[in-house]
Amino acid sequence: MRNNEGRTQISPELLEQFMKQQEEKFTANQSTAAPPPPTQQQTTSGYQVPTDFVELPSKGLFYPPNHPWHMKETVEVRYMTTREEDILSSEAYAKAGIMFDRLIESVTVDNVDSKTLLPGDRNSILINARKNSYGNIYEFATMCEGCYQGIEASVDLSTLKIVEIDVDKVTDNNTVCIALPISKAEVEFKIMTNGDISEINKAIEQQRKHGLQPNETMELHRRMIVSVNQDQSPANINGFITSMLIKDSRYLKTQYSEFSPDVDFTYEKECEHCGHENKGGVPVGTNFFWSVE
Numbered sequence: 001m002r003n004n005e006g007r008t009q010i011s012p013e014l015l016e017q018f019m020k021q022q023e024e025k026f027t028a029n030q031s032t033a034a035p036p037p038p039t040q041q042q043t044t045s046g047y048q049v050p051t052d053f054v055e056l057p058s059k060g061l062f063y064p065p066n067h068p069w070h071m072k073e074t075v076e077v078r079y080m081t082t083r084e085e086d087i088l089s090s091e092a093y094a095k096a097g098i099m100f101d102r103l104i105e106s107v108t109v110d111n112v113d114s115k116t117l118l119p120g121d122r123n124s125i126l127i128n129a130r131k132n133s134y135g136n137i138y139e140f141a142t143m144c145e146g147c148y149q150g151i152e153a154s155v156d157l158s159t160l161k162i163v164e165i166d167v168d169k170v171t172d173n174n175t176v177c178i179a180l181p182i183s184k185a186e187v188e189f190k191i192m193t194n195g196d197i198s199e200i201n202k203a204i205e206q207q208r209k210h211g212l213q214p215n216e217t218m219e220l221h222r223r224m225i226v227s228v229n230q231d232q233s234p235a236n237i238n239g240f241i242t243s244m245l246i247k248d249s250r251y252l253k254t255q256y257s258e259f260s261p262d263v264d265f266t267y268e269k270e271c272e273h274c275g276h277e278n279k280g281g282v283p284v285g286t287n288f289f290w291s292v293e
Helices: 012-029 082-088 091-096 100-105 119-134 194-209 215-222 234-242 246-258
Strands: 040-041 048-055 074-078 137-143 150-156 176-179 186-191 227-229 266-270 279-280
Touching: 048 119, 048 234, 074 119, 082 100, 091 100, 100 119, 119 194, 150 266, 176 246, 186 279, 194 215, 215 227, 215 234, 215 246, 227 234
Parallel strands: none
Antiparallel strands: 040 048, 048 074, 137 150, 176 186, 186 227, 266 279
């Protein structure tokens, strides 16, 4: 079961403002079996590029049969070269929000579209790339939830563990079925890909542009729910979502989190200003591959 205790209680607006400042700071500075040992892959220039094997948190579950990572527990990835460093230095990629997409597609040996990958598997690839190229220790700036002062923290990426999920409850269709506590409806949901999450964000942004109240929860449910009471028709699903009880909605979100394969990014840090013991998730932004000055 996933432990969410100790997550930061700072208001989203205040934390977003702080992290935006750190992002601007970065932008101004830039112009369980052991996996197989690293191998080498020859480039067109004749140089040997080492490769490594990364364990996928999903173990290949939740991918359709025609996906390159279907039922794969490990995937082969290249060590980063100057080509990947250029990707990380691209202001255009950073502004478009596709820097990590291009990086993942560049280092993976399999020909995969980053939008089709599960977020947890993407995280595992990024962690491996960061460790192999810049070292295990990741230092980052965050905000104390006790006194709201900026603090510096660090985490050893080699110690991060994969979050275990109950694979026995995953259906043959790579979905999960649950019964909601209040309505007793049987809901089947999928684990969303990066592309699904991108579409949710686009829909919310369009609603804001048109002066509408964003329907974040409903957009989330529309993307994740596959069927309600074994009925897969969009009309049935949408009708159920628009009248879903709050307790049922929260329970569905909790269950989704429990079945989402990922890496445990939890860190602990005592504030040097007030002594508060902070515990939360490691922020992974564009400065993940760079030091915060």
